[in-house]
Amino acid sequence: MGNDMGALAGKVAVITGGAGGIGQAIAGRYAAEGAVVCLADVSGADAQQAAADLGGEAFGVELDVTKEDSIAAMVDLVIERAGKIDVLVNSAGLYGLQPWLKITAADFDRIFAVNVKGLLFVTQAVGVGMVARGSGSIINIASSSGRRGNPSSVVYSASKMAVISLTQSAALGFAPHGVRVNALAPGGVVTPMWDRVKQLYSDAATVPGGDIDTSMAKSVPLGRLSVPDDHVAAAVFFASDASAYVTGQTLNIDGGLALN
């Protein structure tokens, strides 16, 4: 049974990219805080396995955020199973390393389809029910890459800046309806995505010495990369009533990389 004393007791949360590193960590903490959690991921089998591993009140669903019928089916299934959606975490995302002169239209479309368009339409599909019920909290996973342009990950960086913009626009649009929208902007997080980032940098040989972990850690004021657990407390805060007067914010969780 769920934790009925937890910060998220009685809430139902959907986490896109729930089979991924950050999504899974957030799902685990949400379940421990008493939420019923739906892990939704393009890899439905991984989402189901991750939900089973959580042990709390969690279930996995296959969701492709680039497909409107898949989004609608996910929302229907969660409503059927859990009755409502109180919290949405948009964590599904794709990384890409393409410098200016090598970007293709296909790279652009692939990354924006998930990171921007997918996030927007999942938010819209879940937002309809939240607006009708007059409450809800949406948490977008942006990135420190969205705080500053980057000569190597041009499209990814632009997509994450777009996530910050969508966070602000949704916060303003939904505020009159009691729905809050905030974002996290993580720096480097050691997850399966981070392994791909490292591989791409090493293939492109753009990091002197080839050791991106060391060079990144050196550039972080707190002197290290992060782990998924570094991000879960803020995700609980934004989901819970403790942040009832906070909306439209993007919180840097990056060891001091971005200052605002």
Ligand SMILES: NC(=O)c1ccc[n+]([C@@H]2O[C@H](COP(=O)([O-])OP(=O)(O)OC[C@H]3O[C@@H](n4cnc5c(N)ncnc54)[C@H](O)[C@@H]3O)[C@@H](O)[C@H]2O)c1
């Ligand atoms: N790892 C980092 O260094 C880092 C830093 C800043 C921000 N982020 C962001 O955090 C979020 C989570 O990243 P992560 O590190 O956990 O990555 P990850 O690759 O471990 O997880 C991402 C998940 O998204 C899923 N996904 C991809 N396309 C999808 C689609 N079309 N529909 C549904 N699910 C889809 C993947 O299957 C995967 O399980 C992403 O938005 C990422 O951009 C990551």
